[in-house]
Amino acid sequence: MKIGGKEFNTIWFNEINQNVQIIDQTKLPHKFIIKDLNTVEDTINAIKVMEVRGAPLIGATAAYGLVLAMKKNNDVKYLEKCSKNLINSRPTAINLEWAVNRMKNKLLSCKPANLFNTALDEAKKICLEDISFCEQIGQNGLRIIEQIYNSKKKTINILTHCNAGWLATINWGTATSPIYLAHKKGIPIHVWVDETRPRNQGANLTSYELNEEGIPNTIIADNTGGILMQRGQVDMCIVGTDRTLSNGDVCNKIGTYLKALAAHDNKVPFYVALPISTIDWNIKDSKDIPIEERNSKELSNVDGVNSKGEIENLLIYPKKSKSMNLAFDITPAKYVTKLITEKGVCDASAEGLKNLFK
Structure with missing residues (x-):
C-alpha cells in the first residue's frame, strides 16, 4: 500500500x-x-x-x-x-x-x-x-459491502477498532482489505476509527493509512461507537483478531468486546476478518487464552508532538495512581455476525469453520 x-x-x-x-x-x-x-x-x-x-x-x-x-x-x-x-x-x-x-x-x-x-x-x-490471503479476505468482504451499498445507495459508514490494516500484515490488511477494494471500486466509504487506547493504534495507524489511500475517515474516542450505532450512523463493524478459537470466539485488542455488545444491541452487523493461520485449533475454552498484560506506562504516558516539532512522552495520570494494561479481550462467538477469511465467509462457530475446509 x-x-x-x-x-x-x-x-x-x-x-x-x-x-x-x-x-x-x-x-x-x-x-x-x-x-x-x-x-x-x-x-x-x-x-x-x-x-x-x-x-x-x-x-x-x-x-x-x-x-x-x-x-x-x-x-x-x-x-x-x-x-x-x-x-x-x-x-x-x-x-x-x-x-x-x-x-x-x-x-x-x-x-x-x-x-x-x-x-x-x-x-x-x-x-x-499473507499478501494473497489478505487480498482474498478483501474480495470476500467486498461482497458484503456491496450488498449493503446496493440496498442503501449512500455512503457506507464502517466502524473499526485498533489497526487491522496493511500495517498489521504485509499488505492490504484484514479488516481494511474489503474497505480498500470497495474504495478502488468507487463505492463511497467513510470509516469511524476508534482511537484505541492505550497505544492509540486506530488514531496513529489506521487513520494514517486510510489518509494515505484517500479514504474519508473520522477518529473517535473508544467510547463513542455505541451512541453512533444508536443514531444509525454505523452500517457495519469490521475488526481483526489475534487469535480465534475453533468455536468462533475472538480474541482481539482490548475494547473489541464492548463494540460487539453495542453492535448486537443495535442490530449492527459485526464482522471479524482473519487469515486461517489466526485460528487456534487446540485451545477449546477462551479462558485458557494467554492475555498479555503490558507495561502500565502505555496507559499513564502518551507520545505527542510539541510546538518545536519534537516527539515528547508525557505523564497524564496522577503520579501516585496505579493502572492496569490488559492488551486483549475476548468476544464470544454469539456476538460475531460472520468470520471473513481467505477461504470464504462463515458463521462464527465450530460448524461454520469446519465447513470452510470441506
Whole structure:
C-alpha cells in the first residue's frame, strides 16, 4: 500500500545488506522511519516493543528472525533456542507460534549448509501468502459491502477498532482489505476509527493509512461507537483478531468486546476478518487464552508532538495512581455476525469453520 504515494510492504529482506527492514510503527504517524534488523535479537525486540505489531506481521517478523538466526549460526540447538525466545516475545497472537513452528519444521529436515537459504525462501513464502490471503479476505468482504451499498445507495459508514490494516500484515490488511477494494471500486466509504487506547493504534495507524489511500475517515474516542450505532450512523463493524478459537470466539485488542455488545444491541452487523493461520485449533475454552498484560506506562504516558516539532512522552495520570494494561479481550462467538477469511465467509462457530475446509 502507499505512503507518500510510494508503494511499501511492512517488512522485507534487503538482498544487498542481507538484513531485514521494517517500518518502525512506534514512530508513526509523526515520523516515517525504516529500521534495520540485523540479528534475531533485533527481531525479538521489535516484536516486544511493537515496532512491528498485528498478528500476521508478528508471524512474518518471527520467520525472518529465524532467517537472521541461521545466518549467524546454523546449529539445530541454536534454532531451538531462538524459536523458543521468539514464541515467548508476545504470548497472545497465535500467528507468532504458527510461523515459528512452520519455519522450524521446514528447517529441521535440512542440511546445515542449506539452512539459511531454506529459511529465507520460507520466510518470503509466508509473506507472499499473507499478501494473497489478505487480498482474498478483501474480495470476500467486498461482497458484503456491496450488498449493503446496493440496498442503501449512500455512503457506507464502517466502524473499526485498533489497526487491522496493511500495517498489521504485509499488505492490504484484514479488516481494511474489503474497505480498500470497495474504495478502488468507487463505492463511497467513510470509516469511524476508534482511537484505541492505550497505544492509540486506530488514531496513529489506521487513520494514517486510510489518509494515505484517500479514504474519508473520522477518529473517535473508544467510547463513542455505541451512541453512533444508536443514531444509525454505523452500517457495519469490521475488526481483526489475534487469535480465534475453533468455536468462533475472538480474541482481539482490548475494547473489541464492548463494540460487539453495542453492535448486537443495535442490530449492527459485526464482522471479524482473519487469515486461517489466526485460528487456534487446540485451545477449546477462551479462558485458557494467554492475555498479555503490558507495561502500565502505555496507559499513564502518551507520545505527542510539541510546538518545536519534537516527539515528547508525557505523564497524564496522577503520579501516585496505579493502572492496569490488559492488551486483549475476548468476544464470544454469539456476538460475531460472520468470520471473513481467505477461504470464504462463515458463521462464527465450530460448524461454520469446519465447513470452510470441506
